Amino acid sequence: MFESAELGHKVDKETFSAEAPKLRELLLDAQFDLAQAPRFPVILLIGGVDGAGKSETVNLLNSWMDPRHIETHGLEPPTDEERERPHMFRWWRQLPPKGKIGIFNGSWYSFPILQRAHGDTKDAQLDQSISRIQRFERMLLDEGALLLKFWMHLSKDVQKKRLKKLEADPLTRWRVTEQDWEHFAMYDKFRKICEKTLTATSTADAPWTVVEATDFRYQALTVGQFIHDALRRRLDGAANQPRLLAPPLPSRLDSVNVFQTLDLTQRMEKADYNVELERLQGRLNLLTRSKSFKKRSVVLAFEGSDAAGKGGAIRRVTGALDARIYRVIPIAAPTDEEKAQPYLWRFWRRLPRDGRFSIFDRTWYGRVLVERVEGYCAEVDWMRAYGEINDFEEQLHRNGTILCKFWLTVSPEEQLRRFEARRDTAYKRFKITDDDWRNREKWDAYQQAVCDMVDRTSPGHAPWTLVESEDKNFGRIKVLKTIVERMEADL
Amino acid sequence: MFESAELGHKVDKETFSAEAPKLRELLLDAQFDLAQAPRFPVILLIGGVDGAGKSETVNLLNSWMDPRHIETHGLEPPTDEERERPHMFRWWRQLPPKGKIGIFNGSWYSFPILQRAHGDTKDAQLDQSISRIQRFERMLLDEGALLLKFWMHLSKDVQKKRLKKLEADPLTRWRVTEQDWEHFAMYDKFRKICEKTLTATSTADAPWTVVEATDFRYQALTVGQFIHDALRRRLDGAANQPRLLAPPLPSRLDSVNVFQTLDLTQRMEKADYNVELERLQGRLNLLTRSKSFKKRSVVLAFEGSDAAGKGGAIRRVTGALDARIYRVIPIAAPTDEEKAQPYLWRFWRRLPRDGRFSIFDRTWYGRVLVERVEGYCAEVDWMRAYGEINDFEEQLHRNGTILCKFWLTVSPEEQLRRFEARRDTAYKRFKITDDDWRNREKWDAYQQAVCDMVDRTSPGHAPWTLVESEDKNFGRIKVLKTIVERMEADL
Numbered sequence: 012m013f014e015s016a017e018l019g020h021k022v023d024k025e026t027f028s029a030e031a032p033k034l035r036e037l038l039l040d041a042q043f044d045l046a047q048a049p050r051f052p053v054i055l056l057i058g059g060v061d062g063a064g065k066s067e068t069v070n071l072l073n074s075w076m077d078p079r080h081i082e083t084h085g086l087e088p089p090t091d092e093e094r095e096r097p098h099m100f101r102w103w104r105q106l107p108p109k110g111k112i113g114i115f116n117g118s119w120y121s122f123p124i125l126q127r128a129h130g131d132t133k134d135a136q137l138d139q140s141i142s143r144i145q146r147f148e149r150m151l152l153d154e155g156a157l158l159l160k161f162w163m164h165l166s167k168d169v170q171k172k173r174l175k176k177l178e179a180d181p182l183t184r185w186r187v188t189e190q191d192w193e194h195f196a197m198y199d200k201f202r203k204i205c206e207k208t209l210t211a212t213s214t215a216d217a218p219w220t221v222v223e224a225t226d227f228r229y230q231a232l233t234v235g236q237f238i239h240d241a242l243r244r245r246l247d248g249a250a251n252q253p254r255l256l257a258p259p260l261p262s263r264l265d266s267v268n269v270f271q272t273l274d275l276t277q278r279m280e281k282a283d284y285n286v287e288l289e290r291l292q293g294r295l296n297l298l299t300r301s302k303s304f305k306k307r308s309v310v311l312a313f314e315g316s317d318a319a320g321k322g323g324a325i326r327r328v329t330g331a332l333d334a335r336i337y338r339v340i341p342i343a344a345p346t347d348e349e350k351a352q353p354y355l356w357r358f359w360r361r362l363p364r365d366g367r368f369s370i371f372d373r374t375w376y377g378r379v380l381v382e383r384v385e386g387y388c389a390e391v392d393w394m395r396a397y398g399e400i401n402d403f404e405e406q407l408h409r410n411g412t413i414l415c416k417f418w419l420t421v422s423p424e425e426q427l428r429r430f431e432a433r434r435d436t437a438y439k440r441f442k443i444t445d446d447d448w449r450n451r452e453k454w455d456a457y458q459q460a461v462c463d464m465v466d467r468t469s470p471g472h473a474p475w476t477l478v479e480s481e482d483k484n485f486g487r488i489k490v491l492k493t494i495v496e497r498m499e500a501d502l
Numbered sequence: 503m504f505e506s507a508e509l510g511h512k513v514d515k516e517t518f519s520a521e522a523p524k525l526r527e528l529l530l531d532a533q534f535d536l537a538q539a540p541r542f543p544v545i546l547l548i549g550g551v552d553g554a555g556k557s558e559t560v561n562l563l564n565s566w567m568d569p570r571h572i573e574t575h576g577l578e579p580p581t582d583e584e585r586e587r588p589h590m591f592r593w594w595r596q597l598p599p600k601g602k603i604g605i606f607n608g609s610w611y612s613f614p615i616l617q618r619a620h621g622d623t624k625d626a627q628l629d630q631s632i633s634r635i636q637r638f639e640r641m642l643l644d645e646g647a648l649l650l651k652f653w654m655h656l657s658k659d660v661q662k663k664r665l666k667k668l669e670a671d672p673l674t675r676w677r678v679t680e681q682d683w684e685h686f687a688m689y690d691k692f693r694k695i696c697e698k699t700l701t702a703t704s705t706a707d708a709p710w711t712v713v714e715a716t717d718f719r720y721q722a723l724t725v726g727q728f729i730h731d732a733l734r735r736r737l738d739g740a741a742n743q744p745r746l747l748a749p750p751l752p753s754r755l756d757s758v759n760v761f762q763t764l765d766l767t768q769r770m771e772k773a774d775y776n777v778e779l780e781r782l783q784g785r786l787n788l789l790t791r792s793k794s795f796k797k798r799s800v801v802l803a804f805e806g807s808d809a810a811g812k813g814g815a816i817r818r819v820t821g822a823l824d825a826r827i828y829r830v831i832p833i834a835a836p837t838d839e840e841k842a843q844p845y846l847w848r849f850w851r852r853l854p855r856d857g858r859f860s861i862f863d864r865t866w867y868g869r870v871l872v873e874r875v876e877g878y879c880a881e882v883d884w885m886r887a888y889g890e891i892n893d894f895e896e897q898l899h900r901n902g903t904i905l906c907k908f909w910l911t912v913s914p915e916e917q918l919r920r921f922e923a924r925r926d927t928a929y930k931r932f933k934i935t936d937d938d939w940r941n942r943e944k945w946d947a948y949q950q951a952v953c954d955m956v957d958r959t960s961p962g963h964a965p966w967t968l969v970e971s972e973d974k975n976f977g978r979i980k981v982l983k984t985i986v987e988r989m990e991a992d993l
Contacts, residue, residue, distance in 0.1 A: 069825045077813070078820050078830045079863055085826030092581050116826060185791065300676065322568075329569050334560045335576030335607060339569045346839050372570055 016223035049110025059163025063224035086117030097410035108351035284484040292331035315419030337368035507714035540601025550654025554715035577608030588901035599842035766972040775975040783822035806910030828859035
């Protein structure tokens, strides 16, 4: 992998002085086109060994280009707001929006590689990290990001000389830390781990570019030209590149589906309901005040047919909670800041801190429900959403976040009764819109989408709970009971 | 102040049961109208003594209303991301957008009152806090927020009984902490401080409503009805209420202004420039690596005529910095999330953490420059901006953030030369737009606006630096020198 980067590549001063201004002009031009009509974000990863001129390259890129449209991120220790969310939260919040360039000097590769090198993890865990990274980058690429990954390489000899030279100069001595020498002692080990990681994550549309870092002029021109070429090619390419179509979902030969296993006639009498409600709300409240909850968080995802009773169920949950520890997040049209980011970004930004609930009234599943049925997004995009959503939820799980997902079901007949009642009740009028009436006409298509969703996104740690909501009392108790039992099991 | 809230107000069970459902319907209706056409945010402050049912009231409001459009905030310890910004940062980031209700159970009043009660501060500091709060709330009101402030009051006797009763019940015992009893011991002192604070901050359009908390039914209905009445009155009021006009700025009797004190013929030769530039960039780089900078931050504000050289000056600054520690923020049209917030919100959200630079390419002064001259906002709005900006910058100062503000000046003749050069240079074409040509025609109006701005927003801790940029080299060195000298003096 690193062979071509140990040949002593060099660019002389004259060539550099002649080429750099031309390159700068081209880069500014491409950056201008990118910012003028923001179609995609550019994500640059800069990795490599210590002393290989990573910061210098990043600084030079900033000076060549327009720094107003670049955001550079270093490898800082996570803040407490980041530590309480899944590991990738810090990277999600740093993703550049469309039209901007994000430079990551140190990235999602850094910790998995360093932890393995220090022996804090084993090969199996590194493999897991690699496969998570593959899926994350797949998502970025599918969302349209231009992802360029550079690895700055120094041979062992050259690295040693480089560190010694930096140390000898009083002006640069501060840059060589003890950690650098510790890392140097692990050069061979480090190299092996990097080689494995880079090989596994070099895909056709986001390969690693290994750059020899012996000569800074060579390194800078190589990186700059590569960025320009990739950016220009993408800018000049067709707006909608043909993309592979996902294989279609199997067609249904009969009308048997998971909903038919539900018994919608189940009811709960008012008196029993009142007793059960108070008991479950009491247990839930106690759970939120337990010591172990201070280090955990809860995400509740509510989906369901229109008028199936999401709002009512949510209020029975929040009724048990102190208002300061929850946030109900109604999912409507994304804001323009959200539209400039990958689909899941707006859910990542709403994840709860420890000791908190985020309650989503409609969720990330909109992609495979309304967006699929109404044709708001291409088949290939909602097809990949199943996998992206599973990744997202697996990260919540690994973070210790308790996730409960509810699909509230009513029969079409009951839905109609509720629509009519809402239309006729003044203070409920906000609950019924023309869209609701329209969606009703697509009942079968929605049912099909829900079945596919439940089939594809019910891993053991994030199962769907189908809630029979024909009788509101029965549905609400089932929701509360599910949450309480999951929390009692997990805390 | 608290007399009317010690009379033993009560509402019997029957009245409550009859009134609550009606009130709930009215509240939902008002909330619906608010969310449908978001014109203003609603900010509810809930203050008062311990045990006065603050959380119970907030929880009840959440259960009465639609929790999807409410965000409730408690008094959490600040996160590290908040601790590194000015004190009010945490409140700014929690402000509800237009169309939503933000409930603050504990607010910007809590710390000033508690600190004074504990003797950590003196009267003078409490007075300072009060006057800062007055200005902050004035801004919120002027920005259109509906601000409702409730103070839950218990007489000393009743509070004692309340705490004892809570303590006696095993189910509620957890809610009485040692801190509550400590606070109780300070009842009289606390009451005096609160009385003073509340009196000073009860303004005509945001008075405190003191609510007797002896009887929860009375308390809840009072608060709920007040919220409904205020919300409904505001919703049904004219969209554009007549507002007081600010007195006009004094008209200019002659054409003498601060710009005439500038000598635009000042130049710096290329050779001197190169030496100076390297020397100053070196000093700046060293400063950012000093230990004392780790606990400080820098905000640079760049304003100036079009083509005066803001971008070039910024690049000479960033050229001295590691790309990971700065962010250049170009100010263009606000996003829709920003438009739903007070004017300064989008600058607050970009404030740097410790050890970082935020470099604004155009700034919060847009309000009193382009928005004033182009008539994008009403006179009364840009007139109040001077005061709001001074408050904002004073908060940066108190936080230890080093703020440098630059106005870059060129003559109209030099501007024309640069416009023409830009138009004719391929890779600079992005720097010239039709707007630039149009703005040129309003040269005098802009000059006038700049003079008023400099007159009104140059306190000792945040002076404007007028930069003669007719010669770019001279201007860039002056910018760098100003930053370096300010940092050397402050660190």
